[in-house]
Amino acid sequence: ISQIYNLGYFFNVFPFSIGQVCRPLFKAIGLWDSVKELARAYEYIMGLLLFAPIAILSWFPFVSKFQTRLLFNQAFSRGLRISMILLRRKDRTKTFSGKST
Numbered sequence: 575i576s577q578i579y580n581l582g583y584f585f586n587v588f589p590f591s592i593g594q595v596c597r598p599l600f601k602a603i604g605l606w607d608s609v610k611e612l613a614r615a616y617e618y619i620m621g622l623l624l625f626a627p628i629a630i631l632s633w634f635p636f637v638s639k640f641q642t643r644l645l646f647n648q649a650f651s652r653g654l655r656i657s658m659i660l661l662r663r664k665d666r667t668k669t670f671s672g673k674s675t
Contacts (some may be wrong), residue, residue: 593609594599600606631637 593613597606600609
């Protein structure tokens with residue numbers, strides 16, 4: 575995983591770092607605006623590549639159910655325990671008061 579992270583760092587941060595370092599040179603040549611536009615286009619393309627699959631998958635209902643279960647799995651299991659506790663409390667109130675509510 576660290577190798578993948580290093581490649582991502584190389585392809586994402588390294589070219590823009592070189593662009594920032596060479597900024598005076600690019601301004602002198604008159605290419606700075608082109609470098610900025612290229613960087614902006616790169617950001618748009620990477621955003622589309624990363625978020626388009628997520629947006630498409632979010633339209634399917636099974637993905638939504640899976641995501642909900644994945645995110646709130648601990649809460650679901652707690653909810654089951656809490657509901658069992660609440661049921662026991664209702665039973666106790668019935669026995670203490672002698673009346674069923």
